[in-house]
Amino acid sequence: MSARAESAGRTGERILDAMLARFADSPYEHIRLDDVAADAQVTVQTVIRRFGGKSGLMVAVVERELGRIVEARELVASPQPDVVLAELVRHYERYGALILKMYAEASLVPGLPELAVRGRVYHVDWCRRVFADRLPVEGSLRARRLAQVVAVCDATTWRILRADGGLAPAEVEVALAELLDPLLDAPRDQPHDRAPGQTGRTGQAGAS
Known part of the structure; x- marks a missing residue:
């Protein structure tokens, strides 16, 4: 160059x-x-x-940042939900407010609604891939569980817990794990039964 x-x-x-x-x-x-x-x-x-012009510049900014977001999210390869959630919270601490602002103002910028759709499609696909072996196999139940997982892992849920709930990032991780745990099956290559005191599905301690 x-x-x-x-x-x-x-x-x-x-x-x-x-x-x-x-x-x-x-x-x-x-x-x-x-x-x-x-x-x-x-x-x-x-x-x-x-x-x-301004709209073209805004679209270029979102395209660049969306690429960076995808790159960062793809680095989260751990099969452990607690690790995934820790990385997701770190990701939202950096990008969450901007993501939500972009969605809120997308209708004001020609070309931005299409990028917003791309972002949502990517988020759903990411959740599907990351939790693939923890979702039910059956069709309608799997679709419902995936939709619930997508909602739990959404930036809006992070904002509600972080801003409205006043939780610290580490507390947000715990809260997300507690929301996610009932939705996920045990890994299909591991037995479902656990002895008392063993960690739950997201790595949190079992209920006492």
Whole structure:
């Protein structure tokens, strides 16, 4: 890659970072390209030439962040639900507020509703794959359990527990595990019966 191409790439990233920072703190409708350009130390014409305007820039930001989110989520390969939930809470501590804000304001930006749908489809597929061997085999029950698992692992549930419930991240992990545990079967390669005192399905201590 030439020095000119590298410089252009860094400029594009600065513009995206500036837009992301503005979006994190302000409603989309209140964001001005003049402010984004000033934050990125470029001209408004540079922003327009690279991204075609505010809506194009917002879509580019969400596309980049969605790629980063997918990359981070795919690194969670542990079959243990407690490990998965710990990583999920860490993920939402970084991205949860932005994800929910993007969904709330998607209708304001042409092209963003389609990305929101892509994000939701990915979340459902991720839950299906991560908990594949813990979901019932039977069709209608499996579909219902998957829908419940998707709801438990959703950013909205994290927000309710974290913000409305005032729970610390570690407490959110425990709360999610308690919600998830009744929905999951024991791993199909392990016996279902456990001796008293053994850990439950999500690795939490058995009820006393």
